[in-house]
Amino acid sequence: MSSESPSIVVLGAGVAGLCAALYLQRSGQRVLVIDAQPPASGTSYGNAGLISKDTAVPIALPGMMRKVPRWLTDREGPLRVSPSYMPAATPWLWRWIQAGQMSHVLRISDAMRALHKDALDCWRELLGAEDYDDLIRPVGQVRIWEGEGAGAQIELDICRRHGIEHRQLDQAAIRDLYPEIAPDITQGLLIPGNAYTVNPQRLVRTLARKLAEAGGQVLTERVVKIIPREGGGYRLMNNVANHHVRRVVVSAGAWSTELLAPLGVAIPLETERGYHAMMPSPNLKLKVPMSVKNRGFGLTSMEEGLRAAGTVEIAGLQAPPDERRAEVLVRHARRIFPKLQTGEPAYWLGHRPSSPDSLPFIGPVPGHEGLYLCLGHGHFGMTGGPPSGRLLSRLVSGQAPGFDPAPYAVDRF
Numbered sequence: 551m552s553s554e555s556p557s558i559v560v561l562g563a564g565v566a567g568l569c570a571a572l573y574l575q576r577s578g579q580r581v582l583v584i585d586a587q588p589p590a591s592g593t594s595y596g597n598a599g600l601i602s603k604d605t606a607v608p609i610a611l612p613g614m615m616r617k618v619p620r621w622l623t624d625r626e627g628p629l630r631v632s633p634s635y636m637p638a639a640t641p642w643l644w645r646w647i648q649a650g651q652m653s654h655v656l657r658i659s660d661a662m663r664a665l666h667k668d669a670l671d672c673w674r675e676l677l678g679a680e681d682y683d684d685l686i687r688p689v690g691q692v693r694i695w696e697g698e699g700a701g702a703q704i705e706l707d708i709c710r711r712h713g714i715e716h717r718q719l720d721q722a723a724i725r726d727l728y729p730e731i732a733p734d735i736t737q738g739l740l741i742p743g744n745a746y747t748v749n750p751q752r753l754v755r756t757l758a759r760k761l762a763e764a765g766g767q768v769l770t771e772r773v774v775k776i777i778p779r780e781g782g783g784y785r786l787m788n789n790v791a792n793h794h795v796r797r798v799v800v801s802a803g804a805w806s807t808e809l810l811a812p813l814g815v816a817i818p819l820e821t822e823r824g825y826h827a828m829m830p831s832p833n834l835k836l837k838v839p840m841s842v843k844n845r846g847f848g849l850t851s852m853e854e855g856l857r858a859a860g861t862v863e864i865a866g867l868q869a870p871p872d873e874r875r876a877e878v879l880v881r882h883a884r885r886i887f888p889k890l891q892t893g894e895p896a897y898w899l900g901h902r903p904s905s906p907d908s909l910p911f912i913g914p915v916p917g918h919e920g921l922y923l924c925l926g927h928g929h930f931g932m933t934g935g936p937p938s939g940r941l942l943s944r945l946v947s948g949q950a951p952g953f954d955p956a957p958y959a960v961d962r963f
């Protein structure tokens with residue numbers, strides 16, 4: 551960045567913050583990004599890498615209520631709520647269960663579709679053709695269901711609702727794609743328009759590099775407090791410095807509420823913790839990444855091995871990792887591919903920043919001039935990050951948003 555002070559500061563160098571930063575920069579802003587860690591060291595580091603432009607199925611679906619007892623007792627299940635954290639999580643969980651009513655599901659799905667459908671175009675726009683081809687594989691995604699396949703119907707209905715290309719796979723078609731798969735996996739769904747990245751961290755770091763190459767700056771500092779200044783703008787009180795800025799975008803992922811609460815800004819954001827097991831030397835490579843829907847995780851062949859990533863644990867930001875939840879992903883992967891050899895897996899815990907309705911918060915914060923949010927992408931940051939950054943930048947510069955921004959409004963709850 552030139553010696554001129556930034557015209558806007560983005561807090562957070564994950565996928566959400568860096569996509570916003572790059573779009574803002576291209577719209578003519580002088581952008582500074584501040585993160586306590588190097589780019590893509592948070593949740594954007596360890597996800598399953600699925601870029602799901604043709605996915606518009608919310609996380610909360612009908613029938614959630616009757617699953618609550620299992621969430622509390624099954625330590626290794628796809629969704630776990632820590633009993634000691636239950637009181638803190640109850641208001642958010644209640645809204646989440648409400649969002650799972652069918653009438654809401656369709657409305658939310660429409661908003662997901664509006665945001666996600668341009669995800670690959672936005673990635674290409676941000677990365678340029680060369681880096682896009684290096685980092686992204688537009689080969690589709692497969693969903694599989696072990697056993698009964700409850701939930702498959704809603705995926706199909708939503709594909710049809712939006713005219714999304716899809717193909718139901720029988721056992722033979724699944725075997726064609728995955729010759730090593732267990733014989734009892736008999737139903738799947740191919741979404742050919744989806745994609746994946748071979749390395750989420752390298753992908754997001756490429757955004758930081760592009761920002762710097764175009765004169766932007768990324769500072770490694772921790773923001774301790776955002777303090778409104780008399781006469782407008784904000785003081786960012788950081789661990790080693792203060793910065794005075796007119797406009798601030800909060801994209802600090804699951805930690806954003808810690809920065810927003812002292813300003814009196816309350817949004818329903820909970821962390822849906824998820825795990826990965828990175829298997830460094832697998833003896834198989836998936837041509838197309840797979841989501842195992844009944845167990846809530848994805849399997850993706852990446853540059854550094856085979857990554858099993860997913861599941862949800864509601865236990866807040868502070869609880870230590872429960873590594874059994876990562877170990878179990880390896881067991882599930884071996885169940886699906888019985889001859890899988892892995893090498894010694896590396897385990898990781900990530901903190902999805904999640905709203906109850908699976909939609910992010912994008913736009914100005916009412917009553918706080920110059921304060922914007924671009925956060926809350928939950929399970930879909932690698933997908934929704936780029937189009938959210940584009941939308942945010944349009945809202946900041948007063949351009950036409952391109953589609954209705956109301957479903958993502960900061961004050962919708």
Ligand SMILES: Cc1cc2nc3c(=O)[nH]c(=O)nc-3n(C[C@H](O)[C@H](O)[C@H](O)COP(=O)(O)OP(=O)(O)OC[C@H]3O[C@@H](n4cnc5c(N)ncnc54)[C@H](O)[C@@H]3O)c2cc1C
Pocket residue numbers: 561562563564565566567584585586587589590591592593594595596597598599600601602771772773774801802803804805806809822823824825826848859860861899900901902903925926927928929930931932933934
């Ligand atoms: C197991 C798992 C699998 C997933 N799989 C997929 C997938 O396949 N496809 C998909 O689209 N999405 C997936 N996701 C979701 C996706 O990873 C997230 O939605 C996305 O990474 C969130 O990005 P973010 O930029 O909002 O947050 P983060 O990447 O967490 O970035 C937030 C940043 O803010 C910084 N920060 C926080 N507080 C401060 C502070 N006070 N001062 C300075 N900096 C601060 C942090 O250091 C961090 O770098 C998955 C998530 C998990 C956990």
